[in-house]
Every structure is written in C-alpha cells, then in structure tokens.
Amino acid sequence: MDDQPNHYTVKRLHEIKAEHEAWVRSLTEAHTDRPLLVADPLYPQPKMLRVITSGNTLWNMIKESLTFEYAIPGDLAEEDETLVVEFLDLIQDLMDISRDLVSVRENRDAEKMIFGFMDHLLKRDLIVGAYVRHMLFYDGYERGPMSWPMLRVEVHRAKDAAIVDENGKPIPRKG
Template identity: 55%
Template sequence: MVVSEKTRKIVWAEAGGRCAICRGEVITPGTACDDPSVFGEEAHIVARSKGGPRSGNLDAASRHNHMNLLLLCSRHHKQIDDQPHHFTVERLREIKERHAAWVRHSLDERTAGGPRLIPDPAFPQPRVLDLITRGNPLWNMIKTSVAFEYALPDGLPDDDESLIVEFLDILRDYLDIAPELHSVRENRDAEKSLAHYIHDLAEKDFLVGAHVRHMLYVDGRGDPLAWPMLRVEVQPASHAVVTDQPGWPYADGPSEEPVGKG
C-alpha cells in the first residue's frame, strides 16, 4: 500500500508547502526553460516498514494516513531517519502539530486586514528586559533590528531627562546607519559611544534595559517580512526588579504574575 494522491495533498496543504522543521519552502521557482524544483518529501512518523526508524505496530492504512505523515525538506527527512533516538514518534507528532498551528496562524493574520505588525510565531516573545551594562550587547541588538521603541520615566529633572533623550536619539541614529558600518573600527567606536552613555546614566542611578521582539510586517499581499523591533527602557535603579528569564523576581520568589525588567 502506498500513500494516496489525496493524502499527499492533505499533508502538503496542512504544512503550507513548508518543511515542518525549518519552515522553509520546499519548492523553488521555475525558470524560463525548466519547471520548479520540488524537494519536499512526505515523511512517516511511525515507520512504514518494521525495520525502519521509529518502527511501530500500525496497520498499513494507519501508516499511510495523513495523521502519520509530515512534510519535510529532503535534508531534514534524512536527519530524522539518521537520528531516531532524538526524533522520536512523540517529538515528530509535536513538531507536526506545532507547525500546522503556525501555518494556520500565519494565514489567519495575513488575511485579516491592512498592514500591521504581529508577533512572529517562530520565536518566543521576551517577557523581561536584559540589563545593559556594556556597549557591545546593545550594539548587537541595534544591528539586528529594523525598528525602535522606548520608554523613560515622567517627572525627571531637566538635566536627567536631557541626558536620557540624547541617549535615545543616539540609539535611533545608530539604528539608521548600522547597516553602513562594516569595519571593526567603526563598530567598536559605536560600542564605545553607547558605553559612555550607559556609564553616565549609571552614575545618575539609572539602569538601561533592552530586548529585541521578533515581529512580522504583514499587509495581506506578499509574504510577511521579518521586523525585529528593539525596545529600550531607562528607569531609576530604585524602580527596577531583578528577575530570572521567565520574569520571576529573584528576591521574592514566584508571585501570581511574572514581573520585572531583568
């Protein structure tokens, strides 16, 4: 018994024509003289033969049912068969379910309306800010971002507010020119400039926190565009709460809701 044409169509439709592991498209565009190249493969979760990786006791009909198949690129199909102890039946079922949910979510968002930013389902969204004490980590965030948002306290003395606003303006300027800075010297000078402001803010008892949120720009017409967004906050040290990565305060232990700006 082989996989039916109808079953293959179901598998490809559920996967959105993308590999369930890397989520890359498994078909390349055609050329003026050649058809598109297809390198997607329907992989069995429970093996189709008794001696295959992840062999089980399913009957023939169940083995070739769409529930037991997931779409992979040829590279990842070979990987799961070569590494059956890692890619267990349970893990592959989880990968299939998670990918199908990602496809449904992506399609729903793309058809919901006009241009907007949505969280990228392929990345976990940060819940806390990283404490920034040096220029290098912040510069690396700037280089990977295409947008910028910020927060600063109200009611500050004029001198403190001027320093923070100057720092945030420098960040915005660097975001614009970062793609044009290629040499080690240019990058190092940018890191030193950021470190100078971070140091001056620390002397006034302000902490800098930052993270990058992975967003998608969707307009309902083309494929979503990656839109990593840098968020920077400057807050008085007395207002900060040190947390672990999920957001639980270190000093007090878990509370009802994670909080903090780590």
C-alpha cells in the same frame, strides 16, 4: 525540540508548520487592505528586560533590529531627561546607520559611544534594560510576512528597578 525527539517527531513538526502557515494565511486574508505588525509565534516574547551593562550587548541588539520603542520615567529632572533623550536619539541614529558600519573599528566606535552614554546614565543612578521582540510585518498586499525585530529599550532609576535572575527570582542588592 532536540531534547524531546519522541514528542517532536517529523510528523509533529510538519503539523506545527501547517498550523503556523494556516495562522499566517488567516492574518493576511483578514487584513490585506492595511499593514499589520504582530508577534511572531515562533519566538517566545520576552517577559523581562535584560539589564544592559556593555555597549557591545546593546550594539548587537541594535544591529539585529529594524525599529525600536522606548520607555522613560515621567518625572525625571530636566538634566536627566535631556541625557536620556540624547541616549535614545543615539540609539535611533545608530539603528539608521548600523547596516552601513562594516569594519571592526566602526562597530567598536559605536559600542564605545553607547557605553559612554550608559556610563553617564549610571552616574545619574539610571540603568538601561532592553530586549528584542520578534515581530512579523504584513505590508497589506499579497506578499508573505517579513521578519521585523523590534528593540525595546527602557531607562529606569536604579532604586526603582527590581533586578531578578532569568527565573524571575530577585537578586539581593549589595550594600
């Protein structure tokens, strides 16, 4: 928007805000009897996973999220599946306590635990990809929506993953 001041005038921004508020009202009026989770229209929804190569990157995604979903290959060897499930359990556990970890040491220890698991996964030719989806949660009452960031974590076989740049262009594999 900052780069297009002639298009995104103050008047246009007020129109966008009014349209969004009307959309939110339509959702809450139509679904006041039950909870609802919907994509936040103010954030573009991710189209690709980000390859995670450090514990710090995934830890920061965990800290900003309220919940997570995951995907793993269905036909992993039992040893690999056990490792992946332990990794996903670690993510869930860290998400549960992330708000309680305040010191640099505690945060750094969490990053190291994540990286340790990712290193074991990589040695088994498994890679981790993730993104955060910005959602809105409606509790089924008259209160407005709550921001509900959702972490998506996927573990893939390295040989099956298509690695692309931010524009979707394939990155050639080395070797």
